[in-house]
Amino acid sequence: MTALSLLPRTTSFLPFQIGEVLREAAVTSVIPRFGRLGSDEVQEKSVGDLVTIADTQAEAIIAAGLTALRPRARVVGEEACAANPGLLKNLDRGEVWIIDPIDGTGNYAAGRAPFAMMAALLQEGEIVASAVLDPLSDRLLLAEKGGGAWLNEMRLVSCEQRPVPRALSGIISHFQRPPEMEAKAGTLADDGVTLLSTQRCAGFEYARIAIGELDFALYWRTLVWDHAPGILILEEAGGKAAHLDGTSYASSRPHRPILLARNKAIWDHIASAMAR
Structure with missing residues (x-):
């Protein structure tokens, strides 16, 4: 950005x-x-x-x-x-x-x-x-x-028109991560994606994605106060925040995972990898 x-x-x-x-x-x-x-x-x-x-x-x-x-x-x-x-x-x-x-x-x-x-x-x-x-x-x-x-x-x-960079870095939260997602997270790492540890502060991580310091983040618990403020900032900065099935975030569904990315191309790339 x-x-x-x-x-x-x-x-x-x-x-x-x-x-x-x-x-x-x-x-x-x-x-x-x-x-x-x-x-x-x-x-x-x-x-x-x-x-x-x-x-x-x-x-x-x-x-x-x-x-x-x-x-x-x-x-x-x-x-x-x-x-x-x-x-x-x-x-x-x-x-x-x-x-x-x-x-x-x-x-x-x-x-x-x-x-x-x-x-x-x-x-x-x-x-x-x-x-x-x-x-x-x-x-x-x-x-x-x-x-x-x-x-x-x-x-x-937004820099959303840029292609997916060769080396992505992002976060896949461990907190409440389903067991079946462990192998998929490992696949991303095998594909050259750098997985970083969460700082346990969603506001900080949303900010990093919105300003281009981080490429993506995936969270499993999505309580409204943790995510609503950052979602709007990210989307208005040209990023994408959505559930893994592509539907928009809904505060009534706090236990559906949400994927954030600094642009749509990166979101599509990570979502596709997690769906394999």
Whole structure:
């Protein structure tokens, strides 16, 4: 991807507004506690799934800020859903804010990067605006449905017409990977594809694909707060995100694998290899 035209920095541009809400929560709750969490400020929601005081406080700040932008929209945050899973019902009705206050909480709790902060607006189930923030570098990716994607103030422009490069590199997540997919992942490696370890932070990995640092990623668990913000950014930057059968991502199907690629040619190549 390359960067060209400037972001319209106006108070009425929704993705920019979302990004500013994320930045406020980062400065207030997330950055000050990074590397400074006490043992009583980290809890385990389930085995290996952590939540920190920064997650809950940041989610409250983001929820308030987004509600101010769209008062009639429902708010569905990762931490609120841990307490009330019923919030995930009817995501395809009306306007819904999706919040991941800290994506990569395990990294954050351990005092290491990467981690990200993400939010998206759904309208009747369609992702229409989103933002993904790296709080440590202030790298902010924004997208508007049909309006493009930006890295900070510069628009991302697709390189989708380029052919598949000879050497691809990407991620096939181990988390919840079906046993029958192990051999297929090995086949990709045999074909010269470099398989990298996931950083356990989807927001970081979406950003890398959108800006051309990574060619593809394949995930098996596709919870809406982990994927909706990044999907819009990737698609508006000329990439492709879809289930392995080619159907579009649906928040109502959180356990169907999703393949991301920086352009359609790469998506087709990896999907074909995984279908052999």
